[in-house]
Amino acid sequence: MENTTRLLQRQAALLAGRRALIIDANDEALGDLPAAHLQLHGDLASLRLDQATPVPEIPADTDLLVVILPKARERLDMLLATLAGGLSAPMECWLVGPGKGGIRGALKQFARFIGAEAEGAEPEPMDSARHCKLYRGQLQPAAPTPLTDFVRRWPLGDLTLCSLPGVFSHGRLDDGTDLLLEELKERLPAGPVLDIGCGAGVLTASLAARGLTVTAVDVSATAVAATRMTLAENGLQAEVHHSNLYQAVPGRFRTLCTNPPFHEGLTHTTDISRRLIGEAPRHLLPGGQLLLVANQGLPYGDWLREHFTQVAVVRENRRFKVWRASLRP
Numbered sequence: 135m136e137n138t139t140r141l142l143q144r145q146a147a148l149l150a151g152r153r154a155l156i157i158d159a160n161d162e163a164l165g166d167l168p169a170a171h172l173q174l175h176g177d178l179a180s181l182r183l184d185q186a187t188p189v190p191e192i193p194a195d196t197d198l199l200v201v202i203l204p205k206a207r208e209r210l211d212m213l214l215a216t217l218a219g220g221l222s223a224p225m226e227c228w229l230v231g232p233g234k235g236g237i238r239g240a241l242k243q244f245a246r247f248i249g250a251e252a253e254g255a256e257p258e259p260m261d262s263a264r265h266c267k268l269y270r271g272q273l274q275p276a277a278p279t280p281l282t283d284f285v286r287r288w289p290l291g292d293l294t295l296c297s298l299p300g301v302f303s304h305g306r307l308d309d310g311t312d313l314l315l316e317e318l319k320e321r322l323p324a325g326p327v328l329d330i331g332c333g334a335g336v337l338t339a340s341l342a343a344r345g346l347t348v349t350a351v352d353v354s355a356t357a358v359a360a361t362r363m364t365l366a367e368n369g370l371q372a373e374v375h376h377s378n379l380y381q382a383v384p385g386r387f388r389t390l391c392t393n394p395p396f397h398e399g400l401t402h403t404t405d406i407s408r409r410l411i412g413e414a415p416r417h418l419l420p421g422g423q424l425l426l427v428a429n430q431g432l433p434y435g436d437w438l439r440e441h442f443t444q445v446a447v448v449r450e451n452r453r454f455k456v457w458r459a460s461l462r463p
């Protein structure tokens with residue numbers, strides 16, 4: 135269980151009788167908080183949520199908003215602006231986050247939305263434990279801000295990429311992805327292609343622009359929205375699914391390509407990549423291949439050889455390797 139959840143559990147007396155919306159939920163245990171009624175909003179397809187969307191909608195009878203501090207500061211602005219835009223009267227709002235996750239800096243952002251500048255209403259400290267802190271204020275209604283106001287655009291060759299706060303490598307091309315793109319440019323893979331963990335849709339759009347049939351998945355609803363924006367911006371087509379790895383993916387592919395995920399919340403982990411590799415053969419056609427970029431020094435070669443007949447490094451630089459792993463035809 136996340137430490138932020140434990141801190142919220144300590145607020146049983148204050149939650150009793152409340153109708154709360156939890157925003158950017160990162161932990162299913164949040165669903166057991168002792169409020170009279172709870173709705174969970176969040177980004178991840180791997181959690182059971184009431185709203186799995188980039189930004190939340192406030193249900194009509196809500197009387198408490200609880201924001202779990204996101205990692206990206208711009209994302210906190212996006213969430214608070216969306217919430218404020220959905221209010222017709224001030225509403226109590228709690229902000230909870232780990233000390234290490236930048237809660238101090240976040241308070242300045244929070245203060246802007248609770249009218250601190252105009253009325254001097256500073257966020258009120260409520261509790262702190264397990265290296266986390268909890269604050270509250272009255273969120274003030276504001277003019278609605280459309281999601282498109284938070285989009286960052288940047289050029290990549292003939293394409294324009296779009297991303298949203300919280301999406302991997304927001305507003306710039308990642309160096310590992312860049313190396314994988316070099317490989318894809320030189321040797322166009324066979325389609326249909328599945329882009330696993332599509333982020334802002336860099337690989338998806340690059341391959342779709344070259345005429346390939348592409349399906350994209352990401353566990354993040356915000357990444358899915360960003361990939362769809364990138365495709366629309368460039369007049370391209372691809373199927374995009376909100377999916378925990380292969381969960382929502384139909385059919386089999388000739389090529390799987392990925393710059394694989396290496397963290398879950400604040401924790402670095404290679405577990406997802408190992409699962410991605412282990413389950414890959416079940417989603418490939420005979421003779422199909424997995425193209426994957428990874429940091430130097432991680433034992434991807436060993437994991438790939440456990441599941442594929444041919445494994446090779448096809449490109450590398452000081453920091454990254456591009457691996458190609460193929461199945462027998």
Ligand SMILES: C[S@@+](CC[C@H](N)C(=O)[O-])C[C@H]1O[C@@H](n2cnc3c(N)ncnc32)[C@H](O)[C@@H]1O
Pocket residue numbers: 180301302303308311330331332333334335336337351352353354357377378379380392393394395396406
């Ligand atoms: C390293 S980023 C790569 C993003 C994009 N392909 C690029 O190259 O810029 C990994 C992506 O995997 C997504 N991801 C993490 N866990 C996932 C999972 N279990 N299923 C699907 N996608 C996942 C993350 O949200 C993130 O967008």
